[in-house]
Amino acid sequence: MIGGIEVPISTQADLGQAIHLCLRVIRRYWPDAIVEDGTTGERQPAISMAAAPETTREVVIYKNNRLMRKWDKVGAVAGLSNTMVHILGRPGGLVLVVDDLEEEPIRSMLEWIKNGLSMDIFRVPARRKPRSQAA
Secondary structure, eight states: OOOEEEEEEEEESOOOHHHHHHHHHHHHOOOOOOOEEEETTTTEEEGGGGOTTTOOEEEEEEEEEHHHHHHHOOOSGGGGGGGGEEEEETTTTTEEEEOOOTSTHHHHHHHHHHHHHHGGGSSOOOOSSSSHHHH
C-alpha cells in the first residue's frame, strides 16, 4: 500500500488557470497522460486542453492509459508509486498529492508547477482593447 503526500501551492491564478498550468507541466514529463475529472469521472488524454474544463475543481492525472487501468484494477500498491498525481482546488491555490517528493520526475514537476504558479503574470489584469484602440 502507498500513501499520498499533500503539497499545498498558493497562487493568484484562478483555479482553471492553475489546473491548466499543472496539465501543461505534467504533459512535458508524461506525454501519454490521462486526465480524470474528479467530479464527473470522465477520462481523456491530457493532450486535450478540454481535459480539465474551467469549472473542474479536482483532477487525477495518470502517467498513461496502461497504468490508469492498473490503478483501477489493484488500487494504491507499491508498484504504482508516483504514476498518478491528484490535484485538488482550494481557496488561494491547489493541493497536489504525490507519493514521493524526491523521486524524478515528480520532484521536477512540482518545482516547475510551483514556479509557474508563483509568477506575477497571474496578478496582471488582461487588457480588453489593444493600446491603439484605447485612446
